[in-house]
Amino acid sequence: MYAVEIKNLKKSYGDFQALKGIDLEVEEGEIFGLLGPNGAGKTTLMRILAEGLKYDEGEIRIFGESISKRTRRLIGYVSQESIAYNLLTVEENLNFYADLYDAPKKKVSELIKRFNLPPKKKAKELSGGFKRRLNLAISLLYDPKILILDEPSTGLDVPSRRKLWEEIKQFKEEGKTILLATHYMEEAEILADRIAIINEGKIIAVGTPKELKEMLGEESIVQVEGLLKGAEKLKNNFPRVLEKENSIRIHVKEPRQALPKIIEILIKEGSQIKAVKVEEPTLEDVFLELTGRGLE
Amino acid sequence: MKLRVIKGIILKDLREIRREKMALFWIFIFPIMWITLFGSIWGGESPPITLKVGVVYYNESSPFTAYDVVGIMKNVTLEGVPLFKVSEFKNESGAIESLKSGRVDAVVVFSKGFGANVSGGRQAKIYMYFDKTDPQDYQITSGIVKGFFSEFEKEMKKRSLEMQFKYMEAYIPKEIIERHNLTVEQIREYMLASAEPLVIEEKTVEGETATPIQFYVTSFIGIQFLFATMLTIGNGTLEEIEKGTLRRIAASPATAWDFLLGKMLSTFFIIMISIVIGIFYSRLVFGETIYPSFLGWSLIFIASLFSMSLGLSIAMLTRSIKSTTAIVNFISMPLLFLAGIVLPESVLPSWAKPIVNYFPLGRALKDLRLLELYNRPASEIIPDLIWLSLITLGALTIAVLLYNWVVKRLE
Ligand SMILES: Nc1ncnc2c1ncn2[C@@H]1O[C@H](COP(=O)(O)OP(=O)(O)O)[C@@H](O)[C@H]1O
Numbered sequence: 001m002y003a004v005e006i007k008n009l010k011k012s013y014g015d016f017q018a019l020k021g022i023d024l025e026v027e028e029g030e031i032f033g034l035l036g037p038n039g040a041g042k043t044t045l046m047r048i049l050a051e052g053l054k055y056d057e058g059e060i061r062i063f064g065e066s067i068s069k070r071t072r073r074l075i076g077y078v079s080q081e082s083i084a085y086n087l088l089t090v091e092e093n094l095n096f097y098a099d100l101y102d103a104p105k106k107k108v109s110e111l112i113k114r115f116n117l118p119p120k121k122k123a124k125e126l127s128g129g130f131k132r133r134l135n136l137a138i139s140l141l142y143d144p145k146i147l148i149l150d151e152p153s154t155g156l157d158v159p160s161r162r163k164l165w166e167e168i169k170q171f172k173e174e175g176k177t178i179l180l181a182t183h184y185m186e187e188a189e190i191l192a193d194r195i196a197i198i199n200e201g202k203i204i205a206v207g208t209p210k211e212l213k214e215m216l217g218e219e220s221i222v223q224v225e226g227l228l229k230g231a232e233k234l235k236n237n238f239p240r241v242l243e244k245e246n247s248i249r250i251h252v253k254e255p256r257q258a259l260p261k262i263i264e265i266l267i268k269e270g271s272q273i274k275a276v277k278v279e280e281p282t283l284e285d286v287f288l289e290l291t292g293r294g295l296e
Numbered sequence: 297m298k299l300r301v302i303k304g305i306i307l308k309d310l311r312e313i314r315r316e317k318m319a320l321f322w323i324f325i326f327p328i329m330w331i332t333l334f335g336s337i338w339g340g341e342s343p344p345i346t347l348k349v350g351v352v353y354y355n356e357s358s359p360f361t362a363y364d365v366v367g368i369m370k371n372v373t374l375e376g377v378p379l380f381k382v383s384e385f386k387n388e389s390g391a392i393e394s395l396k397s398g399r400v401d402a403v404v405v406f407s408k409g410f411g412a413n414v415s416g417g418r419q420a421k422i423y424m425y426f427d428k429t430d431p432q433d434y435q436i437t438s439g440i441v442k443g444f445f446s447e448f449e450k451e452m453k454k455r456s457l458e459m460q461f462k463y464m465e466a467y468i469p470k471e472i473i474e475r476h477n478l479t480v481e482q483i484r485e486y487m488l489a490s491a492e493p494l495v496i497e498e499k500t501v502e503g504e505t506a507t508p509i510q511f512y513v514t515s516f517i518g519i520q521f522l523f524a525t526m527l528t529i530g531n532g533t534l535e536e537i538e539k540g541t542l543r544r545i546a547a548s549p550a551t552a553w554d555f556l557l558g559k560m561l562s563t564f565f566i567i568m569i570s571i572v573i574g575i576f577y578s579r580l581v582f583g584e585t586i587y588p589s590f591l592g593w594s595l596i597f598i599a600s601l602f603s604m605s606l607g608l609s610i611a612m613l614t615r616s617i618k619s620t621t622a623i624v625n626f627i628s629m630p631l632l633f634l635a636g637i638v639l640p641e642s643v644l645p646s647w648a649k650p651i652v653n654y655f656p657l658g659r660a661l662k663d664l665r666l667l668e669l670y671n672r673p674a675s676e677i678i679p680d681l682i683w684l685s686l687i688t689l690g691a692l693t694i695a696v697l698l699y700n701w702v703v704k705r706l707e
Pocket residue numbers: 013016018036037038039040041042043044045707
């Protein structure tokens with residue numbers, strides 16, 4: 001039995017089809033990453049699972065049971081936007097949601113302690129990291145078996161992000177199933193046991209990070225760093241080119257033959273090259289291979 | 297219905313409101329401002345006024361002359377305050393100049409031969425001049441001056457009758473009177489009545505008239521319904537939609553009724569606090585107020601429920617805080633006057649009267665006034681209360697349906 005099982009899920013906003021037939025299985029106890037660029041349909045999928053957003057077609061089962069108001073209690077959801085009331089304190093916010101879900105009162109103090117939250121501080125005075133943790137605490141009030149996290153580390157500074165990742169790993173230790181949406185390949189790579197790559201409302205690949213990278217096969221990745229010009233020219237010769245700030249990644253079959261050509265084109269266009277490396281593939285390279293574009 | 301959810305929503309709303317500066321203004325400062333403003337304009341007893349009157353008269357040697365009338369004018373007082381401050385002018389044109397420049401409020405001219413005419417039992421003429429620039433001032437001034445002279449005239453009539461009667465008693469033979477089956481007393485009464493056919497006595501009845509302060513306390517309650525109540529529930533709900541919290545509440549085990557009941561009760565509680573502040577502030581500062589009876593509070597409750605239904609419906613139809621605020625203001629501004637909220641129904645144009653009677657908030661306020669200001673019996677109000685309850689139930693149903701419709705379509 002899967003924790004979450006989705007078959008042929010379709011959802012439109014007006015004329016626009018945001019989910020074009022999603023099939024997905026999340027195993028109990030794993031961290032499942034949903035990796036895709038903005039607009040891919042991640043939030044839509046999560047809201048269907050957690051908030052009861054209407055969908056057009058498809059079948060969804062939570063621990064084998066068809067999705068309903070009842071199964072929603074098995075799911076805790078941390079959305080991209082905070083649902084804490086800004087004028088209420090941390091404790092008041094938790095008390096309100098505890099009333100809403102009829103959660104035991106002692107949970108409130110427990111969660112305040114667990115996440116090191118300042119109980120008397122108003123939500124609007126919290127830093128991004130604390131606000132996210134308050135939302136996490138809210139979603140845990142009724143002890144859900146599945147935790148759905150929508151871009152949990154977006155907008156957080158590096159230390160807060162690290163801390164959050166530790167906490168997410170902790171949830172897994174406690175036996176929770178975690179479905180995590182992100183457009184940071186790093187986040188997916190570090191946390192997820194399995195990853196589904198989603199693009200334009202479709203899942204285009206599923207597997208462990210290792211399995212996904214193996215999809216690149218024999219290809220190598222050449223990364224050039226510096227003040228670079230001529231990416232467009234490169235694309236004429238190599239089909240998979242990813243431009244980033246101060247670097248370009250090029251997928252090549254034979255690095256030894258490709259390297260002189262790459263350097264020649266870049267220099268001809270007036271680039272200042274600082275370094276050239278042959279790199280291990282990342283999940284973003286997988287995404288590039290599958291869609292022809294980057295994640296961000 | 298989940299009591300814990302409803303309690304949670306009420307507590308959450310009240311805590312939010314407590315920390316919201318604008319809301320605090322409407323709840324605490326507005327009632328105090330409103331009552332202070334209208335209380336100090338129309339409240340309390342107005343002190344008796346003294347009118348400056350210019351007089352013009354001619355010296356005469358008759359037994360009773362204009363000089364004697366002016367003497368009386370100088371000595372009349374009302375509640376210990378002189379009614380007139382008299383200045384004498386040599387001629388009419390000088391007096392009129394003074395009136396035009398505002399140095400006197402009225403001019404009284406006793407015609408030439410005034411004294412001789414009065415003493416000789418003939419008609420005597422008095423001319424009066426008033427400044428009509430300010431109609432309200434004119435009404436007050438002319439009322440007082442004319443009132444004085446009409447009282448004076450009555451007194452003169454009585455005296456001249458008494459005089460005539462003395463002559464009659466002395467000269468008409470008793471046999472003639474008896475032959476016509478009359479008594480002296482009857483003739484006397486008959487003569488008095490022909491001089492003054494109507495005797496008007498002014499009597500005031502305590503408790504039947506409301507003071508302006510009491511009227512404005514009820515106005516203030518109406519204003520809270522027209523603005524604060526509608527906006528609190530309407531925009532409060534829209535804010536929850538915008539923040540995404542309503543989606544979460546809708547996804548929780550709480551039902552629509554739990555949410556709405558919680559929101560309505562918290563709104564009602566807030567408005568009650570504001571009304572109670574207005575009531576006690578008025579009592580404290582102006583010594584007058586109203587203390588609504590149970591029936592009065594029922595009217596207030598139903599009116600607030602109607603107002604909430606209206607506010608919620610507007611919010612659900614517009615789905616925008618800005619538009620809701622604009623529409624509520626757009627409807628409420630004219631209703632402030634046309635539904636008899638701040639103006640008494642008696643001064644409204646006739647086409648506005650149906651609004652007072654059939655717009656539920658106008659009607660509820662009118663009933664509240666009948667009940668609390670004019671001491672009408674409950675039996676007169678109860679049919680209205682039933683009518684208002686039914687209308688409110690209808691409005692509430694529409695609001696809840698609209699709310700459900702919106703929540704189902706949240707994307
Ligand atoms: N409420 C909505 N109304 C209309 N279109 C929407 C709405 N929410 C999302 N979309 C569209 O659906 C697509 C998927 O959005 P979303 O699920 O938020 O993607 P992601 O979370 O992966 O960034 C986007 O193109 C977005 O513009």
